[in-house]
Amino acid sequence: MLLEHQLTVVTGGSSGIGFATAERFVAEGARVVISGRHAEKLQRAAQKLGENALPIVADAARPDDMQRLYKTAVDHFHCDVNVVVANAGISRQTPVRETSLEQFSEVMAVNVGGVYSTVREALPFLCRPASIVLVASLAANQGTKNFSAYCASKAAVVSLAKSFAAELVEFGIRVNSISPGVANTPIFETLDMSEAQLLEWAKVIPMKRPASPAEIASAILFLATDSSRYMTGADLAVDGGMSGISPF
Ligand SMILES: NC(=O)c1ccc[n+]([C@@H]2O[C@H](COP(=O)([O-])OP(=O)(O)OC[C@H]3O[C@@H](n4cnc5c(N)ncnc54)[C@H](OP(=O)(O)O)[C@@H]3O)[C@@H](O)[C@H]2O)c1
Numbered sequence: 001m002l003l004e005h006q007l008t009v010v011t012g013g014s015s016g017i018g019f020a021t022a023e024r025f026v027a028e029g030a031r032v033v034i035s036g037r038h039a040e041k042l043q044r045a046a047q048k049l050g051e052n053a054l055p056i057v058a059d060a061a062r063p064d065d066m067q068r069l070y071k072t073a074v075d076h077f078h079c080d081v082n083v084v085v086a087n088a089g090i091s092r093q094t095p096v097r098e099t100s101l102e103q104f105s106e107v108m109a110v111n112v113g114g115v116y117s118t119v120r121e122a123l124p125f126l127c128r129p130a131s132i133v134l135v136a137s138l139a140a141n142q143g144t145k146n147f148s149a150y151c152a153s154k155a156a157v158v159s160l161a162k163s164f165a166a167e168l169v170e171f172g173i174r175v176n177s178i179s180p181g182v183a184n185t186p187i188f189e190t191l192d193m194s195e196a197q198l199l200e201w202a203k204v205i206p207m208k209r210p211a212s213p214a215e216i217a218s219a220i221l222f223l224a225t226d227s228s229r230y231m232t233g234a235d236l237a238v239d240g241g242m243s244g245i246s247p248f
Contacts, residue, residue: 001027001028002029002227003083003225004028004030005029005031005079006029006031006082007030007033007074007077007081007082007083008025008083008084008085008224009032009033009073009081009084009118010025010032010034010035010087011035011085011086011087011114011118012035012060013033013034013035013036013055014034014035014036014038014042014044014045015045015186016183016185017135017185017213017216017217018034018085018087018088019034019045019213020214020216021087021213021220022045022049022053023049023214023217024214024221025083025224026049026050028221030052031077032049032053032054033053033054033056033073034049034053034054034055034056035056035058035060036055036057036058036088037058038057039055039057042055042056042057043055054072056069059114060086060088060110061109061113061114062117063117066118066120066121066122070121071125073125074125079127080126081125081126082127082130082131083130083131083132084118084119084122084126084130084131085135085220086157087135088110088118089110089114089135089153089187090106090107090111090187090190091150091187091190091191092107092150092190093191093192093193094107094147094150095145095146099149104148107153108149108156111150111153111154112153112156112157115134115157115160116160119132119134119160119164128171128172129173129174130174131173131223132164132173132174132175133176133177133178133223133224134157134160134161134164134175134176134177134178135157135177135180135220136158136178136235137150138179138181138182138242140154140158141158141179141243142243154179157177158235160177161176161233161235166233169232169233174232175232176228176231176232176233176234176236177234177235177236178220178223178235178236178238179235179237179243180211180216180239181205181211181238181240181242181243182198182202182211182239182240182242183211183213184211184212185213204247205239205241205242206240206241207241209240210240211239216238219236219238222236
């Protein structure tokens with residue numbers, strides 16, 4: 001097993017990519033802390049994951065919550081943290097002509113501030129070596145109509161991974177990001193998008209289908225483990241060919 005007895009933290013572990021990652025990590029022998037803002041949803045996810053999962057209600061955008069999360073995790077499992085997956089994120093349509101700075105800032109606070117706090121508050125609790133994986137997006141590199149806040153936030157996540165990697169390499173801490181394309185998760189339920197729009201998106205994927213959350217989790221597992229030990233500061237595209245293949 002690739003993560004036997006390793007303590008791992010997955011923010012936003014109650015659904016979608018985060019839950020699939022927690023499920024895969026548990027299958028690989030890890031002890032997994034999952035977080036989210038909604039207690040019941042988190043509890044249901046933890047029950048499915050079994051006794052090696054510990055649910056902790058925590059808002060990734062609140063440094064106090066993240067400090068409490070790491071302290072509770074380390075006290076509970078009596079060891080430091082081997083792997084952090086900063087996955088919690090939100091998506092909103094934010095057409096520039098209709099979106100206030102406050103609405104723009106909500107997306108930035110979770111997707112950028114949340115990733116910052118997830119990494120910063122982890123540092124006193126990390127093993128050496130350790131691996132940190134930040135969940136960015138294909139959107140980091142592509143302007144997308146009505147999604148400027150989300151795209152800008154994900155560009156910031158890719159950038160944070162590189163600067164964190166530069167600062168932490170001397171401590172044996174690797175930091176990489178992953179950029180999924182379109183993955184079939186509940187995030188789209190929050191987006192006020194028609195199913196027809198989503199089907200249009202799927203058509204332009206060279207592989208002609210969205211990813212399953214488990215397919216993204218496999219790539220996160222690779223970045224979390226020793227298999228990627230010579231990688232830091234990299235961004236891994238897992239997008240069915242969207243970023244690498246021209247549509248023409
Ligand atoms: N699905 C895609 O196509 C896709 C593509 C590229 C990148 N991504 C990225 O992948 C990540 C996971 O998204 P997903 O598609 O799996 O969405 P999802 O199913 O909606 O999962 C999001 C998770 O994050 C949690 N969360 C949201 N805000 C949070 C906060 N402030 N603090 C702590 N937890 C929070 C949610 O739980 P609560 O609501 O209970 O807090 C949930 O567990 C996101 O960063 C997203 O941007 C997704």
